[in-house]
Amino acid sequence: MELPANRFRPFLKSPDKSIKVFLIYGPDEGLVRELGKALCLSIVDSLNDPFCYGELSASDLSSDPAKLMDELTAISMMGGDRVVRLRGATGNSKNLIEPALDLDLDTTTFVIEAGDIRKDSALVKKVKSAPHGAVTPCFHDKAQDVTGLIKEILGAAGLSASRDVEDYLCQNLGSDRSISRQELDKLVLYMGNEKRPVTLEDVQVNIGDSSSQTVFDIIDATLSGNLQALERRMNKAFSAGESPIAFLRLIQGQLKQLHKAAALIDAGQKSGEAMKKAGIPFFNQKKAQVQLSGKTGAHMATCLDITLNAEIDCKTTGYPDETLCRRALMRIAMASRRR
Numbered sequence: 001m002e003l004p005a006n007r008f009r010p011f012l013k014s015p016d017k018s019i020k021v022f023l024i025y026g027p028d029e030g031l032v033r034e035l036g037k038a039l040c041l042s043i044v045d046s047l048n049d050p051f052c053y054g055e056l057s058a059s060d061l062s063s064d065p066a067k068l069m070d071e072l073t074a075i076s077m078m079g080g081d082r083v084v085r086l087r088g089a090t091g092n093s094k095n096l097i098e099p100a101l102d103l104d105l106d107t108t109t110f111v112i113e114a115g116d117i118r119k120d121s122a123l124v125k126k127v128k129s130a131p132h133g134a135v136t137p138c139f140h141d142k143a144q145d146v147t148g149l150i151k152e153i154l155g156a157a158g159l160s161a162s163r164d165v166e167d168y169l170c171q172n173l174g175s176d177r178s179i180s181r182q183e184l185d186k187l188v189l190y191m192g193n194e195k196r197p198v199t200l201e202d203v204q205v206n207i208g209d210s211s212s213q214t215v216f217d218i219i220d221a222t223l224s225g226n227l228q229a230l231e232r233r234m235n236k237a238f239s240a241g242e243s244p245i246a247f248l249r250l251i252q253g254q255l256k257q258l259h260k261a262a263a264l265i266d267a268g269q270k271s272g273e274a275m276k277k278a279g280i281p282f283f284n285q286k287k288a289q290v291q292l293s294g295k296t297g298a299h300m301a302t303c304l305d306i307t308l309n310a311e312i313d314c315k316t317t318g319y320p321d322e323t324l325c326r327r328a329l330m331r332i333a334m335a336s337r338r339r
Helices: 005-013 029-041 066-073 091-102 122-129 143-156 163-173 177-191 200-206 215-224 227-239 244-266 271-277 282-292 297-316 321-338
Strands: 021-025 053-057 082-089 108-114 133-137
Touching (some): 029 082, 029 108, 163 200, 215 227, 227 321, 244 321
Parallel strands (some): 021 108, 082 108
């Protein structure tokens, strides 16, 4: 079945328990993450409980496909429902995911998050046609969608805004749902217990142009060696409460693909064929081409080691996660810049 994004939250309030596999995909990566997280938290109380929540990256499964089946067939030691969340899936992930559709997922829900794959791709068709599957495409917000989000969040806080203020917000929030929601939540926090109408001055103090400020902008700035953009975007993301470890894991997935592509290019293959074999989605290949330019497989392997060591340090040293993440991404950006 297809579950449109505008019906997703009402569905969570009164879910169909027979649906056990959800594919959330589309160009609005912020909305994909937001709906994926909301779905997981509608089933389990916390995403930090390893007994009831498991998270995998699609790039990890290329070297160990059995890991997905192990997670899906595991039984919670404490009983109750489990969620397995697969992030970063692509159209090429169909063969890895297809065996899971034949499982009897009695107490486990399988949540798949993918990027801008085609609605007629094999993966979308397979999940959509499964008797216990649902697909949700996520497109960038249009102006009327952003207006609705503004009214929803301000209204829930007992706040109101004039048409001029709403128009300013629409122009500056951009089309990424997750970032827009964070910016509006920040505005609500700023207003505190005041119930007066939100003014243009209130908005200008709190909200700038966030159209391009996404998690993946940070990854792009890192791999392209744009130190100024990286610093600015990390400041904005961390002030909005984004997770440093999430950045490290996401960039690890991209670096694994780039490492494979770079190694194939080192071996004499053309870049287009190498990127295809590395599983880099077509829509991302233009950016990947720039990130691979002048880089060797050894360079990508070193960058990957930096992120892996930073994640280990975050979990073992007691130093601030944000500091360790900043240092790791800056090291990669500087190394990419020098080449």
